[in-house]
Amino acid sequence: MSDETRTESVRFLRYAIERVVKAAGGSEAHAECISEAIGFAHLQGKLNQGLGVYEVIDLALKVGVMDMTSTPEVINEGPAWAVVDGRRSSGYYALNIMADIAIEKARTSGISIVYGGNHNDAGSFAAYVYKAYEQDMMAISSNNTPPLAAPFGGMVNLLSCPPFDAIVPAGDEPPIWASLKFGEFYDADISESILHNKPMQGKWCIDPVTGEVTDDPTDYAQPYEGYGRVWGYSCAGQIETPRTYALNLWNEAMTAIINPIGVPVTDLSDTDAYQSAIKHGTEATTTVGGSYYMCINPAVFGPIEAVKSRSDSFVSSIRDCTPRPGQRVRIPGETAYNNLQQQNDDIEVQVNHWDPFFNNIAGQYGLSEKTIRADFEAAESAG
Template sequence: MRERTVMVPVEDLRRFVRDVFVGVGTAPEDAAIAAEVLLASDLRGIESHGVSRLKMYYDWIRKGIISPQVRFEVVGEGPTTAVVDGHTSLGHPIAHRAMTLAIAKASQYGLGAVAVRNSSHYGIAGYYALMAVREGMIGLSFTNARPSVAPTFSVEPMLGTNPIAFACPTDEPFPFCFDAATSITQRGKIEVLAREGKPTPAGWVVDREGNLATDTTAILQGIPKELYALLPLGGAGEEMGGHKGYGLATMVEILCAGLSAGSFLWALSGMDRDGTPRPHRLAHFFVAVAIEQFVPLDEFRATAGGILRELRGAELAPGAERIYTAGEKAHAQSERILREGVPITPALQRELKLIQAELGLAGLPL
């Protein structure tokens, strides 16, 4: 029988992902958070960071790179700030607790900022920014990541994809949510291309000779060996603004590692110099801003919504159908996925079935 993509109901998949994390030793409440973050990614159409990443976390936990038992230690604290040590635990619950703490501080003092060190990959940055929106606040979320991006005029992977997420409430049916890597693409998108058997678009990746690379399999195999590097936003050189993406990635690295006294650059590679696997020790930074400490919330919502509507009302480029603002496509995608289910490709089905068999979990409709 020919393999095909199947649509799996969101709740079935959420339950399965939670059970996988519980099966490898995560407490049920923390496993539920991890599952929620991964499904939130799929709902928003960010396949590169959704359930397709489950086996990555599963393998890292099995290898001892991530501790499935979450340890969240506040090692320094002030009225509006805190520094947290995650002790190489699963990143999603660590980040969730950190943003919850930032929101609590903002509720009392107007601003809350929490820096985290010794954590691990936390999924999509936008999830945590949107946590603040649900409390009527502005949210910002940053994280550094494994080295994969070359500085401008270099071919060596030094920086991570280092995303920036900003979210705020509006008077529209959905919030404004900007969530993007500071590189042209992320490793996760290349992994999606590999599962689909597609080449990597020219301009995303360079090899050690500075040539544009398109062999997806070779890129994925070569990135851990530092044979390839992703390019920062704007691409190679300065002509198209590559130095701006490089600068933003460096800003994120400084905010996350600098304010947490955490690890940075090559130290996040997940391996010793001899290639022995080790924890990534990522650093995050979260900010919550209580809008009502500045203006009434309804007034802010109306202003934000007005800005978005005026932008969408701009004159269209020839051949363009419409203009979007950040968060709009994700909202529409969420509504569709909730109706139709999450698309699970044949390659991803094989990964999930393998995990299912190894843990002896109940059947997933694949």
């Protein structure tokens, strides 16, 4: 633990989140979807996709683009596909429903895809694809976001910075697991840089006047009052390579262009619009324009044990590669997977995410860390 983080129980974190969701009008099922996904991110060690992302939910509620009481519903489907209207709910609720539908359809179809829209942020997508992994299936999933990045070579934010997860069945070795984003930084990287007084991990901030790039976001940061993760910024976001740029555009096609109810990022509100909506009551869109969840069930095409064996053999061969001096050969997602297998109760949480959640977000419902912790400990004692 550092002075930037605190060690907490993931069980308490989930309990606290569920209390706040239900205080905001969410159902038990909705609360569990949100708490499980955020807790999962912490167990992975993805702190910027942990508790701080609840601020996006709170923002959407304040702006009026989210309905915590609604339940996503299927509006069209076939044997191997479906379309889910999020009904302005959270993406956490919508993506869990989409995942369950896709997994069930893939049991017989082999390959399925479920599109989603009209919902809000879903946080990290790791928990959703992991549901397929637990069923010996592969999953690929993402959603688009408000404009947070500029086209390659451009200096105006017109692109998403989308979360993306894909996972493959495995045996004894960690799975092949891509858990990343198709951009260089989120708003969380801006706030982290400013609050912790350190440069960003690359020269990704594009000056809106000169087009020059820098790793110091000080002149561009636009804090949202009461939040420690969700900040706006006046600079454009640099995409460093044509490869990431191409993947970003491909993912936009998947989330919002071929999606029958998708809304492309170019038609979503930007951070300025959300600031204006909070301050002046102007209109804004949901924080997501579209999403997809693709599931592949290898057992339909051949023995699943053969798939697991090939995956294990491949991963083992990669790990056994001779490393360069001072380096180690890493398997993407391996550390996160191993963290999950340890089933530790202790997790790290960023202090600048913890304090706003309890002091500002929970506080607006008459809740506090002290009262929630007392109730949690009483429930634990009661068994």
